[in-house]
Amino acid sequence: MLRSLLFAPATRPDLVAKLPRSRPDAVIIDLEDAVPAAHKVAARVEAVAGAAALVGLPNGPRVYVRVNAVDTPWFAEDVATALAPGVAGIVVPKVESVAGLQTVRDALLARGGPPLSIIAGFESGRGVLEVEPVLAGAAEGPVVEACYFGAEDYAADIGARRTVAGDEVLYARSRVALASAVHSVLALDQVVVAIGDDERFLADAERGRDLGYRGKTCIHPGQVPLANRVFSPSEEELSRSVRMLATWQSRTQDGHGALLFEGRMVDEPAIREARALLATAEAIREGGRGRDPAA
Amino acid sequence: MLRSLLFAPATRPDLVAKLPRSRPDAVIIDLEDAVPAAHKVAARVEAVAGAAALVGLPNGPRVYVRVNAVDTPWFAEDVATALAPGVAGIVVPKVESVAGLQTVRDALLARGGPPLSIIAGFESGRGVLEVEPVLAGAAEGPVVEACYFGAEDYAADIGARRTVAGDEVLYARSRVALASAVHSVLALDQVVVAIGDDERFLADAERGRDLGYRGKTCIHPGQVPLANRVFSPSEEELSRSVRMLATWQSRTQDGHGALLFEGRMVDEPAIREARALLATAEAIREGGRGRDPAA
Amino acid sequence: MLRSLLFAPATRPDLVAKLPRSRPDAVIIDLEDAVPAAHKVAARVEAVAGAAALVGLPNGPRVYVRVNAVDTPWFAEDVATALAPGVAGIVVPKVESVAGLQTVRDALLARGGPPLSIIAGFESGRGVLEVEPVLAGAAEGPVVEACYFGAEDYAADIGARRTVAGDEVLYARSRVALASAVHSVLALDQVVVAIGDDERFLADAERGRDLGYRGKTCIHPGQVPLANRVFSPSEEELSRSVRMLATWQSRTQDGHGALLFEGRMVDEPAIREARALLATAEAIREGGRGRDPAA
Numbered sequence: 001m002l003r004s005l006l007f008a009p010a011t012r013p014d015l016v017a018k019l020p021r022s023r024p025d026a027v028i029i030d031l032e033d034a035v036p037a038a039h040k041v042a043a044r045v046e047a048v049a050g051a052a053a054l055v056g057l058p059n060g061p062r063v064y065v066r067v068n069a070v071d072t073p074w075f076a077e078d079v080a081t082a083l084a085p086g087v088a089g090i091v092v093p094k095v096e097s098v099a100g101l102q103t104v105r106d107a108l109l110a111r112g113g114p115p116l117s118i119i120a121g122f123e124s125g126r127g128v129l130e131v132e133p134v135l136a137g138a139a140e141g142p143v144v145e146a147c148y149f150g151a152e153d154y155a156a157d158i159g160a161r162r163t164v165a166g167d168e169v170l171y172a173r174s175r176v177a178l179a180s181a182v183h184s185v186l187a188l189d190q191v192v193v194a195i196g197d198d199e200r201f202l203a204d205a206e207r208g209r210d211l212g213y214r215g216k217t218c219i220h221p222g223q224v225p226l227a228n229r230v231f232s233p234s235e236e237e238l239s240r241s242v243r244m245l246a247t248w249q250s251r252t253q254d255g256h257g258a259l260l261f262e263g264r265m266v267d268e269p270a271i272r273e274a275r276a277l278l279a280t281a282e283a284i285r286e287g288g289r290g291r292d293p294a295a
Numbered sequence: 296m297l298r299s300l301l302f303a304p305a306t307r308p309d310l311v312a313k314l315p316r317s318r319p320d321a322v323i324i325d326l327e328d329a330v331p332a333a334h335k336v337a338a339r340v341e342a343v344a345g346a347a348a349l350v351g352l353p354n355g356p357r358v359y360v361r362v363n364a365v366d367t368p369w370f371a372e373d374v375a376t377a378l379a380p381g382v383a384g385i386v387v388p389k390v391e392s393v394a395g396l397q398t399v400r401d402a403l404l405a406r407g408g409p410p411l412s413i414i415a416g417f418e419s420g421r422g423v424l425e426v427e428p429v430l431a432g433a434a435e436g437p438v439v440e441a442c443y444f445g446a447e448d449y450a451a452d453i454g455a456r457r458t459v460a461g462d463e464v465l466y467a468r469s470r471v472a473l474a475s476a477v478h479s480v481l482a483l484d485q486v487v488v489a490i491g492d493d494e495r496f497l498a499d500a501e502r503g504r505d506l507g508y509r510g511k512t513c514i515h516p517g518q519v520p521l522a523n524r525v526f527s528p529s530e531e532e533l534s535r536s537v538r539m540l541a542t543w544q545s546r547t548q549d550g551h552g553a554l555l556f557e558g559r560m561v562d563e564p565a566i567r568e569a570r571a572l573l574a575t576a577e578a579i580r581e582g583g584r585g586r587d588p589a590a
Numbered sequence: 591m592l593r594s595l596l597f598a599p600a601t602r603p604d605l606v607a608k609l610p611r612s613r614p615d616a617v618i619i620d621l622e623d624a625v626p627a628a629h630k631v632a633a634r635v636e637a638v639a640g641a642a643a644l645v646g647l648p649n650g651p652r653v654y655v656r657v658n659a660v661d662t663p664w665f666a667e668d669v670a671t672a673l674a675p676g677v678a679g680i681v682v683p684k685v686e687s688v689a690g691l692q693t694v695r696d697a698l699l700a701r702g703g704p705p706l707s708i709i710a711g712f713e714s715g716r717g718v719l720e721v722e723p724v725l726a727g728a729a730e731g732p733v734v735e736a737c738y739f740g741a742e743d744y745a746a747d748i749g750a751r752r753t754v755a756g757d758e759v760l761y762a763r764s765r766v767a768l769a770s771a772v773h774s775v776l777a778l779d780q781v782v783v784a785i786g787d788d789e790r791f792l793a794d795a796e797r798g799r800d801l802g803y804r805g806k807t808c809i810h811p812g813q814v815p816l817a818n819r820v821f822s823p824s825e826e827e828l829s830r831s832v833r834m835l836a837t838w839q840s841r842t843q844d845g846h847g848a849l850l851f852e853g854r855m856v857d858e859p860a861i862r863e864a865r866a867l868l869a870t871a872e873a874i875r876e877g878g879r880g881r882d883p884a885a
Contacts, residue, residue: 129772477719
């Protein structure tokens with residue numbers, strides 16, 4: 001369950017400390033794009049301190065640290081020294097090859113300690129071209145539990161230009177979602193850089209969910225409740241699923257394998273979808289994180 | 296010529312008997328999604344009886360049987376016992392690998408008798424990821440004459456959510472159409488589950504034809520004439536093609552390899568398209584199945 | 591800098607002579623689709639004469655010759671005899687395989703003389719399926735400096751139907767742009783056959799630029815200034831980039847790696863984009879070809 005992952009720069013302890021307030025499913029303390037080169041080394045200590053204060057919170061978010069990319073001079077030390085005990089895993093930006101992912105695994109294994117999971121970022125032309133072979137080995141340890149598509153970096157890398165509708169990244173965004181699903185990796189959707197534009201965020205998130213994404217990377221606390229809402233089943237979806245399953249149960253006993261339900265022909269795939277929605281809602285309830293958290 | 300393929304469950308002999316009424320180019324007697332597990336075995340006998348009554352009809356549709364997927368316990372017996380003499384071929388759902396397709400070929404060859412063709416369904420994430428190698432061998436016998444893209448199953452499989460516009464499957468739908476064309480396999484478009492919504496069906500079919508699909512899978516008789524209409528050249532297309540070819544003929548004799556025709560620059564590709572349209576119309580006339588069958 | 595490439599048939603010396611008037615960045619003297627089979631041989635002499643008159647012009651466009659495809663009977667002689675001294679390179683239509691591209695290289699090397707570059711056309715189903723391996727070797731000599739996506743031929747080849755919105759080629763157009771960027775090949779966008787429809791051309795070009803294309807193939811002089819305009823940074827883009835970089839400079843000194851700029855969260859990728867825009871504008875000024883050439 002990673003509907004919302006909220007970033008803060010490791011170099012901003014004030015923002016890091018406040019990360020859980022908006023109730024994201026996960027937080028990411030960033031050593032990469034949000035930290036200038038001159039602060040990379042100092043940021044590691046801050047990342048450890050910031051994470052240490054967050055991992056013990058009751059009912060708190062999962063805590064990740066985004067390290068610098070494998071081909072940077074900072075990667076090895078980031079993994080070796082910037083991960084506080086209790087963090088759930090590392091976020092690795094700009095994954096581009098099977099070999100690059102292997103470097104990540106080797107660094108994690110060399111570090112020792114309890115196994116950390118990997119969230120891999122696909123946000124370059126080369127990364128998208130290699131997403132299938134990279135994710136094909138996701139289940140090998142340390143496991144790739146999720147990946148994200150980074151539209152801004154991707155567009156800058158291939159010389160594309162971002163638009164509101166986003167057709168310029170539809171190919172890549174679809175391809176990453178497909179490869180993720182086939183290899184049982186949770187797909188996390190692109191950020192929305194238009195801070196405060198809730199309508200745009202919601203539209204972008206809905207489209208992401210349409211494509212198969214399960215959550216969204218967020219760069220402002222105000223985006224978190226929106227992401228939680230879009231990536232949770234709605235009341236309408238849940239009640240429709242309940243009605244559909246009830247109809248299905250009564251009719252399949254009569255030997256029907258497909259049936260007309262509320263104007264739409266329904267068979268196994270729709271039923272599997274309805275069951276998955278209800279399971280997701282159940283998981284959200286168990287996690288104590290509903291659509292409208294009032295705690 | 297497979298503009299329309301109408302499904303009916305093998306377990307509904309009443310519907311199977313009526314399949315030809317709406318004048319589909321082909322009918323598919325379904326043993327898969329439309330038949331619950333408890334009825335799978337009994338359905339085979341009904342599939343044979345239903346098909347036997349349809350294969351002899353004068354000017355009737357081609358008759359196919361959709362068997363269960365290769366990795367189900369029913370596949371082998373379906374192929375061995377559920378195909379009446381005279382059926383044109385089998386529809387195989389959820390094809391996902393070259394090895395899976397080989398299993399289908401082996402089962403058909405083991406069965407003996409006149410060669411049956413294969414219509415392969417691509418309707419899972421893995422299937423779409425493997426569509427190019429699977430179709431690369433389409434011409435080997437038994438031949439893969441056509442394939443269909445199954446948007447509902449695909450979306451359920453990768454956790455996508457279906458929308459009216461359908462952008463969430465544009466990547467996969469485009470990819471299957473492309474692989475089909477390159478390997479000379481007829482591409483058949485996704486079903487529309489909104490029964491009775493003609494406008495939606497027509498829009499979906501037009502978009503399918505735009506993408507290179509040649510026909511549509513139908514789950515209700517009312518969809519058949521709509522599919523036949525969209526996947527036949529229109530009167531306007533035909534008369535425009537005739538005018539274009541006449542202009543082309545007169546101008547190329549003067550040494551022009553490109554010309555301005557009705558506001559549009561036209562060269563070889565447009566001419567090939569115009570000729571293909573006229574050939575399709577001719578084939579439809581020969582088959583006795585026009586846009587407005589009044590027989 | 592190939593914002594606009596204007597075609598003329600080799601068999602129309604009047605049009606060839608006038609090619610530079612609309613100030614395209616490059617001109618292409620065509621031996622392929624625009625020349626009927628009966629004129630292919632005679633066209634070579636005209637291509638040489640036409641190019642010879644253009645290559646010496648001060649501040650003139652780069653001159654290319656489009657030869658016939660590798661698998662035609664004309665290809666070898668086209669390369670051997672139809673290229674005047676001083677042409678920048680050859681445009682090869684319908685590239686479909688690594689082996690086909692190797693044939694082009696062999697023919698260029700056999701010809702001798704100064705090295706010519708290659709512009710490869712991807713405009714068939716097979717070509718699009720092979721675009722990644724073909725472009726992976728682009729840097730080997732003779733180099734593939736650019737490639738174009740040919741939507742009309744592609745659609746005709748796979749049986750797709752062209753629409754104004756162009757969603758039917760979004761998959762292929764995106765895929766070619768991505769492979770080009772990854773392998774450092776300039777991506778050139780599809781032609782617009784609706785001659786005189788400036789609005790449509792502009793919309794199509796803007797979408798091409800969104801996708802990562804750097805220029806457009808043009809089939810009418812009236813399209814050239816439109817292409818030059820769209821594929822140059824606009825005044826608004828430039829002034830916004832200058833403001834963004836100034837803000838960035840002042841803020842990163844304070845240790846910020848990301849900042850809110852005009853309502854949008856900005857970090858490294860956006861900064862790289864802004865710098866690239868300014869560099870492009872500088873290159874255009876140096877080339878003496880601004881958005882509104884008044885010379």
